[in-house]
Amino acid sequence: MDFSPGISYLFGRLGQAFLAPGSHISLFSLASAFFIALLVLAVRRLRKGRRIRLKTLLRALFPRHIVLSRSSQADVGYFYFNVFLFGLIFGWAILSYEALSRGVNGLLIGLFGPLPPAPLPGFVSRSIITVMLFLAYELGYWLNHYLSHRIPLLWEFHKVHHSATVLTPLTNFRVHPMYMCVFLNILAVCIGFANGAGDYLLGQDASQYGLSETNIILVLFIYTYVHLQHSQLWICFTGWLGHLFMSPAHHQIHHSRNPAHFNKNMGSCLALWDWMFGTLYVPSAEPEPLEFGVEPDRAHAHTVRGELIAPFGRAALMLGQRFVPRMRPAAGSSARRKPAY
Numbered sequence: 001m002d003f004s005p006g007i008s009y010l011f012g013r014l015g016q017a018f019l020a021p022g023s024h025i026s027l028f029s030l031a032s033a034f035f036i037a038l039l040v041l042a043v044r045r046l047r048k049g050r051r052i053r054l055k056t057l058l059r060a061l062f063p064r065h066i067v068l069s070r071s072s073q074a075d076v077g078y079f080y081f082n083v084f085l086f087g088l089i090f091g092w093a094i095l096s097y098e099a100l101s102r103g104v105n106g107l108l109i110g111l112f113g114p115l116p117p118a119p120l121p122g123f124v125s126r127s128i129i130t131v132m133l134f135l136a137y138e139l140g141y142w143l144n145h146y147l148s149h150r151i152p153l154l155w156e157f158h159k160v161h162h163s164a165t166v167l168t169p170l171t172n173f174r175v176h177p178m179y180m181c182v183f184l185n186i187l188a189v190c191i192g193f194a195n196g197a198g199d200y201l202l203g204q205d206a207s208q209y210g211l212s213e214t215n216i217i218l219v220l221f222i223y224t225y226v227h228l229q230h231s232q233l234w235i236c237f238t239g240w241l242g243h244l245f246m247s248p249a250h251h252q253i254h255h256s257r258n259p260a261h262f263n264k265n266m267g268s269c270l271a272l273w274d275w276m277f278g279t280l281y282v283p284s285a286e287p288e289p290l291e292f293g294v295e296p297d298r299a300h301a302h303t304v305r306g307e308l309i310a311p312f313g314r315a316a317l318m319l320g321q322r323f324v325p326r327m328r329p330a331a332g333s334s335a336r337r338k339p340a341y
């Protein structure tokens, strides 16, 4: 038996994940986040007049109880699943944003007639489309996240992300494949529409600025604070900055078990859409005491059975209750309950 295609697939996926500079988990962006975190901790210790020792800083950044927790181990499992298997199993279920973009552009030309190419230098057209696609990504992210919290069926799949009891950069990968399918399709629609409309208005096919095919503005955020959103490090933007950008503290609030924080801060890099749609919670400069994790003591938490298979079962039960009304309990059914987060 020839194993080489499988082996080259594994190494190809690993290389793409860790070595492509625009990847969401590239070693370069992780190193950048690590040095930013180290710098923040060092400055805080200096201000308090304490000595700066690398050993102390590293211990503060990687506490044993977080690194070795069962929650972190489940994050690793989901990381492997999403890097190696998701595309193979669910690739067919994701809409093509290029096809949507061509469709939107064609529709606009059919409705309003073609526009002449905008008299703009090439770099201006590319900058405009780069900003448009970044905003479309952020809107798609917010919309999918909002629906995942508000629609009980979708919440069953998103709950997997919120069942993490500790946050590390790998928690970013702790997302159920069904959540990913819905997310990537919503994203394809938002980006397809923005790209098609942009091409039509600019009268040309302008391509975005990117790093290994990731929008360059998104890359900028990945290299600065996106990894730190899933960490215990309280880095907080307040005031007008806190209304525009989703600091690590914003996202930690999103994971909080305090009811005052439920359904807040759904954005990715920007707080802008949360601000516009009334779901923004700007954290205070002083760290707020937070606990993470939905139903942390439930059976099979952090296992394949609890985090990958059980959501399908709960969702099927919910659909069954919806489409077979006589079998639905009159009150107190889990299908009727609003998501807790």
Ligand SMILES: [Zn+2]
Binding pocket: 145, 149, 158, 161, 162, 254
């Ligand atoms: Zn959420």
Ligand SMILES: [Zn+2]
Binding pocket: 161, 171, 172, 230, 251, 255
């Ligand atoms: Zn999160």
